[in-house]
Amino acid sequence: MNVTLAADHGVLTPVEARADAPLAVRGLTVSYGEKPAVFSVDATFEPGAMTAIVGPNGAGKSTLLKAALGIVTPLSGQITCFGQPMSKARARVAYVPQRASVDWDFPTHVIDVVTMGLYRQLGLLGRLKARQVTEAMDCLARVGMDGFADRQIGQLSGGQQQRVFLARALAQKADLYLLDEPFAGVDAATEKAIIAVLHEVKRQGKTVVAVHHDLATVPEYFDRVLMINTNVIAEGTVADAFTEANLHKAYGGRLATAQMRVAG
Amino acid sequence: MLIEALTLQLGYNATLVTIGATLLGLTAGAVGTFLYVGKRALVSDAISHATLPGIGLAFIAMVMLGGDGRALPGLLIGSALSAWVGLLCVSWLTYRTRLTEDAAIGAVLSVFFGAGIVLLTVIQSMRAGRQAGLEDFLLGSTAGMLWNDAVILAVGGAIVLGLVLLLHRPMALVAFDPDYATATGTDVRRTELAMMGLALAITVVGLKVVGLILIVALLIIPAVAARFWSDRVERVVLIAGGIGGVSGYAGAAVSASAPDLPTGPIIVLMAFGIFALSLLFAPDRGVLAVFLRHRRFQARVHVRQGLLALAQGQPIYERLTLRLMRRAGLIRADGVATETGKAQAARALLDERRWEILRADSRHEWAAARYDGLTPLERVLTPDQLVELDRSLRPEGV
Numbered sequence: 001m002n003v004t005l006a007a008d009h010g011v012l013t014p015v016e017a018r019a020d021a022p023l024a025v026r027g028l029t030v031s032y033g034e035k036p037a038v039f040s041v042d043a044t045f046e047p048g049a050m051t052a053i054v055g056p057n058g059a060g061k062s063t064l065l066k067a068a069l070g071i072v073t074p075l076s077g078q079i080t081c082f083g084q085p086m087s088k089a090r091a092r093v094a095y096v097p098q099r100a101s102v103d104w105d106f107p108t109h110v111i112d113v114v115t116m117g118l119y120r121q122l123g124l125l126g127r128l129k130a131r132q133v134t135e136a137m138d139c140l141a142r143v144g145m146d147g148f149a150d151r152q153i154g155q156l157s158g159g160q161q162q163r164v165f166l167a168r169a170l171a172q173k174a175d176l177y178l179l180d181e182p183f184a185g186v187d188a189a190t191e192k193a194i195i196a197v198l199h200e201v202k203r204q205g206k207t208v209v210a211v212h213h214d215l216a217t218v219p220e221y222f223d224r225v226l227m228i229n230t231n232v233i234a235e236g237t238v239a240d241a242f243t244e245a246n247l248h249k250a251y252g253g254r255l256a257t258a259q260m261r262v263a264g
Numbered sequence: 265m266l267i268e269a270l271t272l273q274l275g276y277n278a279t280l281v282t283i284g285a286t287l288l289g290l291t292a293g294a295v296g297t298f299l300y301v302g303k304r305a306l307v308s309d310a311i312s313h314a315t316l317p318g319i320g321l322a323f324i325a326m327v328m329l330g331g332d333g334r335a336l337p338g339l340l341i342g343s344a345l346s347a348w349v350g351l352l353c354v355s356w357l358t359y360r361t362r363l364t365e366d367a368a369i370g371a372v373l374s375v376f377f378g379a380g381i382v383l384l385t386v387i388q389s390m391r392a393g394r395q396a397g398l399e400d401f402l403l404g405s406t407a408g409m410l411w412n413d414a415v416i417l418a419v420g421g422a423i424v425l426g427l428v429l430l431l432h433r434p435m436a437l438v439a440f441d442p443d444y445a446t447a448t449g450t451d452v453r454r455t456e457l458a459m460m461g462l463a464l465a466i467t468v469v470g471l472k473v474v475g476l477i478l479i480v481a482l483l484i485i486p487a488v489a490a491r492f493w494s495d496r497v498e499r500v501v502l503i504a505g506g507i508g509g510v511s512g513y514a515g516a517a518v519s520a521s522a523p524d525l526p527t528g529p530i531i532v533l534m535a536f537g538i539f540a541l542s543l544l545f546a547p548d549r550g551v552l553a554v555f556l557r558h559r560r561f562q563a564r565v566h567v568r569q570g571l572l573a574l575a576q577g578q579p580i581y582e583r584l585t586l587r588l589m590r591r592a593g594l595i596r597a598d599g600v601a602t603e604t605g606k607a608q609a610a611r612a613l614l615d616e617r618r619w620e621i622l623r624a625d626s627r628h629e630w631a632a633a634r635y636d637g638l639t640p641l642e643r644v645l646t647p648d649q650l651v652e653l654d655r656s657l658r659p660e661g662v
Contacts (some may be wrong), residue, residue: 069447087449095447102441106301107497116441119433120448152495172448189630 020083022047022176022207023068028077030060030067037063039231041077045176045224048205050198052212052222054242056251059229061211062098062180069095069178081176091120094174096165098181104154110164111149114139117171139170142200144193159190166194170201177201179210183217195221218242269517278520281406281473284417285512285531288470289482291421293508294428295462296483297490297501302439307354307460308483310369312467312476314350315343316380319401319471320387327392334396336413336472343401344468350376351460359453404475404528406516413472420469424462428501435459436497474528481532482508489539492546511535563588564638568612570594574601575613615640621656 023045030038038060045051053061067074070086081089094117114136115128122128140146143163153161162182169177177198183191198208198221212218218225218238225241227233233250234241272279299305322342327333350372357368384398397405428435437445438455446452467479474482490503515531544551566585571594573580580586580599589595594605601609618641623632631644642650 066443069443071443071446090447090449093447095444097441097443097447101443103303106440107491107495107500108436108440109496112496113440116437116444117448119437119450122433124430124433168444178447187633189633 021045021080022082023178023209024080025064025068026078026080028064028067028079029075030063030072031075032063036075036230038067038074038228041228041232043226043232043235045207045209045226047207048202049223050202050208050210050221051224051226052210052218053226053228054212054215054218054250055228055233059250061228064228065095065178065180065209065211069093092175094169094172094177096162096169096177096179096182098184099158099162099165104156104161106153108153109149110140110145110151110153110156111136113153113164114167114171117168120172136167136171139167140164142170142197143167157187159186162186163190163193166197170197175206177206177208179208181211181213184213215247266518266521269521270514274517274520277407277409278516280411280414281409281520281527282513282516284409284414285406285473285516285527286509287417287421287512288466288473289486289508289510289512289515289531289535290505291424291428291508292466292470292479292482293486293490293504293506294501295424295459295466296508297487297497297504298428298432298435298439298459299463300484300487300491301436301497301500302456302459304365304456304460305480305484306366306369307351308463308467309480310354310373310376311347311351311460311464312479313373313380314347314376315468315471315476316346316377316401317383318342318344318346318380319398320380320383321346323387323396323398324383324390327390333387333392336416339398339401340416340468340471343471344464346376347464347467348461351457351464355453355457355460400475401471402475402477403526404471404473404478406473406519406527409472417469417473420465424465424469427458427462431455431458431462432498432501439497474531478528478532481535482511485532485535485539486511489535489542492542492549507535507538511538567592567594568638571605571609571612572616574605575609615642617657618650618653621653 021044023043025041025043028038028041028043029036037058041060041064043064053064055061063072066072067077068079068081068086079086082092086093111133115132117139118128118132118136122132137146137149140149143166145160145163145167148156148160148164153164156164166179166182169179179198182194182198186194198210202208210222212222219242222238224235224237226235227241227246227250229250234243234246268274269278269282272282296305296308299308319339319342322339323333325342326335326338331338353372354365354368357363357371358365363371387396387398434445434450434455435458437448437450438452438459442452445455463483466483467476470479470482486504486508487500489507490500493503494500511534512531515534516527518534519525519527519530542550545553547553562584566582566588570580570585570589574595580589586595586599589605590597593602594608595601619635622628622641622645623635625632634644641653645653
């Protein structure tokens, strides 16, 4: 494994990786062109924990998630999901992409988006059973969107769209939830609703990993932190890793002092 | 004549053409929907133009092997192969270079079409090529349509429709949210190639009827028209198939009913006619519906503002407001409020005051989000909640 490699670079203290961790990356490097967005990242996401991936803009947070899922192809590195290659573990993983990544004028209703979470299970031609429709409606209800099932998705507000994406992930009944900036550009009510659902998911013993921008809410929302800026700055519990010194290392001068005070 | 054509009583050839065109329209409409919603409409233009060199090369190859250069199956196989190469070029340029898809399409389309025209010119100069009639593939020609041509259309169309049914979920998912599709294990690139492969197949089997220049219209116009009638992709596919089928059927019948009317262009014009009707008259999304909705909304805004002005004793200057209020019997011709007007003005003011209190109260945050200046609070709160709210209103209100 590349754990030793990373240690040689003095990047981080190697944590003995659990072989069956929900998600583990070793020596992951992803590059757009010839500038690595993510360089030699080692990280292990603990089961049953809620981990925030934080770091400045352009630090490679979203890229790390996308590479883990195979949406972008890494230059090097290993990705394991519950001890297996990602391609074998997809049924256990749910992804909530950034809201801006899709065309909201697409001809589809809210309920149709949620049932996309069942496509894997349905196969190519399997018909949606009444029980599955009820389950999809339950997922909508959990995010407070059950009154919107028959709306075209473009008629929703940004926060509502984000909640529909979360409902789609819930419909997959996954063990690992990967969210890319779930709180970006959403209203306060949506943020509360999403965090409540994620905590509920965590209580069921599932693992949550979210790219997160708002440093002020990290200690309140999350258990663990992976702080990156192209490479790993710190990894660990919020108490251990989310420190002023580490934030300085990750953000340098870009961190507003006001944000620092809240965070520290 | 037209009636006979529409009821398939205009002779063997006309009947074959009509049935063939209907099947072609149906299939092209269904496949085209996925291209359209996935914003890949122009790819079909590259595909269709890329068929031309294949037609030319197939002709030359068949002649050199001593066969009949005009044999349709051979020409179609040639056209499919060169269209596939064109498609791979577009795909490769888009994925592997910095070129965007529109630039890749432009490059591939023009180069392949240019090469095809050169080949046709070469063929013209060959002895076997004088009467090859390969130009028919440019704009389509149904005059000499044979039973075999119709069979190719029927079988090809049926296979393509079957594959659309089989692949509709991954194709819709990839068109809507490719990243999520990848995350759930769908191979995005292969799904896209399959989708474009289906468009290619229908282009090839339809070459003889509408020609390579106009086939793109049959793939795209039905889908665009169908989008006006539904907000769900599966229904858009069905409606687009229906629109394509009707266009093919009516177009072929019309062109058969009068001499010298070209089939392909007439079919395309039929599809355009349905598109124009959809654009104008579709409920909800049509131009007329949108216009009327906007006017009704504007009227509500003006009346509400007028009522609030009345209640607060302010003058109304806007002529549209005055006209709307007069028409609704809220004010008299001289601008003085009627009894109804006074009553409604008082209610509007009360409503506005209630909203003010509600929005200042953090307990009602969720309801406050629904404030738009127009919705009466009775529609947001239950009667009990209203009574509760009115308690804080009374001291200053009376």
